[in-house]
Amino acid sequence: MAPDRFPTAVRLRALGQQAQARVYRTAGRTTRRGRLTGRAAVLALTVCALVVALAYPTRQYIAQRSQIAQQRGQAQQARQKVEQLREEKARWADPLYVRARAREQLHYVMPGETGYVMTGTSADGSGSADAAGSAANRPWYDNLWDGVNAADARH
DSSP states (O other), X not given: OOOOSSOHHHHHHXXXXXXXXXXXXXXXXXXXXXXXXXXXXXXHHHHHHHHHHHHHHHHHHHHHHHHHHHHHHHHHHHHHHXXXXXXXXXXXXXXXXXXXXXXXXXOOOOTTOOOOOOSSSOTTSSOOHHHHXXXXXXXXHHHHHHHHHHHHHHO
């Protein structure tokens, strides 16, 4: 047998140091992995909290933007309606327009003119003598009121 170059105590100490180094390396990896897992969990929790915190305001923002667009559309329609009403008001300010409407709808005649009522045909040309005959025999205010009621029924 060959003599050992190192005594047993030295060899055991070296083996112990090697084993200790392996244990520390393994423990170091585990420790690092544990820190990364903990960091990842904190990061994931933070991201989830941000998503939850921002979800409701984002949804409200989108809903408000659609309401704003809808309100702008309604405002545009209202502006168009106002413009139409202004034009109609301007037409009614013209005495010739008022006179033409009174002649057409109320069957007014100017002083010195002779008014004629055609019997046997209606105002719309459908040939219904009953409608034209009954309208001609009634006072003008009844015809006016019937016209108002008919216009109201259409709208």
